[in-house]
Amino acid sequence: MRYYDNDTDKYVLYRQYYPNTNIVKFEDYFALGVKHKTERWEYNLNGKLHKITNYSPNVNKKLAEYFYDLEGTVYCRKFYEDNENNKLKYIYIYKDGVLHNIYKNEKALFKYFFECLFRKGDIVFNDARLLDQPLLDCKVDIKSILVFHNAHKVDGEVKNSYKYALNNSDKVAKYYLLTNSQKRDIQEEFNIEEEKFTIIPHFIEKSHKVAEKKDQFVYLGRFNEQKQVPHIIKSFKKFNEYGFDTKLVLYGGTDAKEKNEIKLLVKEYNLENYVEIHDFTNNPGLAFRESLASLLTSKFEGFALTVMESISENCPTISYDINYGPSEIIVNGENGYLIKANDIDAFAKAMIKIKKHPLYNVENKKELSYESAVNNLDNLLKEVKKLIFKTINTLARREKICK
Numbered sequence: 001m002r003y004y005d006n007d008t009d010k011y012v013l014y015r016q017y018y019p020n021t022n023i024v025k026f027e028d029y030f031a032l033g034v035k036h037k038t039e040r041w042e043y044n045l046n047g048k049l050h051k052i053t054n055y056s057p058n059v060n061k062k063l064a065e066y067f068y069d070l071e072g073t074v075y076c077r078k079f080y081e082d083n084e085n086n087k088l089k090y091i092y093i094y095k096d097g098v099l100h101n102i103y104k105n106e107k108a109l110f111k112y113f114f115e116c117l118f119r120k121g122d123i124v125f126n127d128a129r130l131l132d133q134p135l136l137d138c139k140v141d142i143k144s145i146l147v148f149h150n151a152h153k154v155d156g157e158v159k160n161s162y163k164y165a166l167n168n169s170d171k172v173a174k175y176y177l178l179t180n181s182q183k184r185d186i187q188e189e190f191n192i193e194e195e196k197f198t199i200i201p202h203f204i205e206k207s208h209k210v211a212e213k214k215d216q217f218v219y220l221g222r223f224n225e226q227k228q229v230p231h232i233i234k235s236f237k238k239f240n241e242y243g244f245d246t247k248l249v250l251y252g253g254t255d256a257k258e259k260n261e262i263k264l265l266v267k268e269y270n271l272e273n274y275v276e277i278h279d280f281t282n283n284p285g286l287a288f289r290e291s292l293a294s295l296l297t298s299k300f301e302g303f304a305l306t307v308m309e310s311i312s313e314n315c316p317t318i319s320y321d322i323n324y325g326p327s328e329i330i331v332n333g334e335n336g337y338l339i340k341a342n343d344i345d346a347f348a349k350a351m352i353k354i355k356k357h358p359l360y361n362v363e364n365k366k367e368l369s370y371e372s373a374v375n376n377l378d379n380l381l382k383e384v385k386k387l388i389f390k391t392i393n394t395l396a397r398r399e400k401i402c403k
Helices: 106-117 129-136 160-167 180-189 229-240 256-268 284-289 305-312 344-356 370-402
Strands: 002-004 011-017 024-029 039-043 049-055 062-068 074-080 088-095 098-103 123-126 143-147 174-177 197-199 216-220 247-251 275-278 293-296 317-320 336-339
Touching: 088 106, 098 106, 106 129, 123 129, 123 370, 129 143, 129 160, 143 370, 174 180, 174 370, 180 197, 197 370, 216 229, 216 284, 229 247, 229 256, 229 344, 247 284, 256 275, 284 305, 293 305, 293 344, 305 317, 317 344, 336 344
Parallel strands: 123 143, 143 174, 174 197, 216 247, 216 293, 247 275, 293 317, 317 336
Antiparallel strands: 002 011, 011 024, 024 039, 039 049, 049 062, 062 074, 074 088, 088 098
16 A cells, blocks of 8 residues: 655655454655665564664665664664665674674674574574585584585585685585585595595485376476576477477476577477477476486476486486586486487487387485485494583593593
């Protein structure tokens, strides 16, 4: 709802409600001479004010945020630079309405939070790289397990978000990785001992649903630079030139720009009668079950979940042999084919091979089963608990020696 001044017709307030309620979600206030909102008041589902944000009159950026508890008392304030960079300057923390501490960034605040939350001997799993530094610098004697669910490198360079975790292995109890190949790559560059790693791949249970196979290949995933969808189109063109009437069905074209570029490439190759482009499907299992094979031409992956999902639906996968995942899921000629990265000709030949000699009753490796995951996690926790007991015993011996 929009509100206007009765005398001047000036737009003064915008109010939005929670769906299907009369409870205000937030209110935006406007000031004379400023085109954008100057203040926002936010409320919880019970109608309680929990946050006020002040905006700069110069640029449409926040200047300060005030957080309130259920009693209406401020417990946190954040202050930002009044410019386009809008960098966070300070975080003020209050206890019982009195200033308790000041932090210059959120990582320092996270560290404080961890030191309040955790107790000695706690085992903490973390898969958010933003939290690695405050977690590893936490003064409480915890055991941190860092979960890597993505590639730690892009174009041969270690991502900045992974550097603290990899350069401070002495503070890490375990690196929980999805693939052995990522472990090898890390050890080649960082001096991290073997016992610091545990490999627990994703798991999946085999689908027992069936569907009649259609004469089609399928791709499910985002349309972006990482996925290299144009490689699929180029490979399919070479495959199509052999006279096959097989279709190519692409799911994931929600990005208008990327979708349009793919359409232009399809048109350039005169493949309009053979290629279908759809938004993401709500039934990926059926899309896999109906297809001769799924296709993956990514530059890199964290694990390539779609490969495992495809095979679980009795749909083999043709994939570039990239970091990370495909080589530890696909068994060549049994549940799919691994192709040298960016080799479009070889990819097209694999499509021909699948067309002429389909792979039936494909399955994932036993290492990717639910039971394997349970056993792996159980063993991981046992190992970390041993580290805790070892630490306790070491401290006890030191104390005895000191006495």
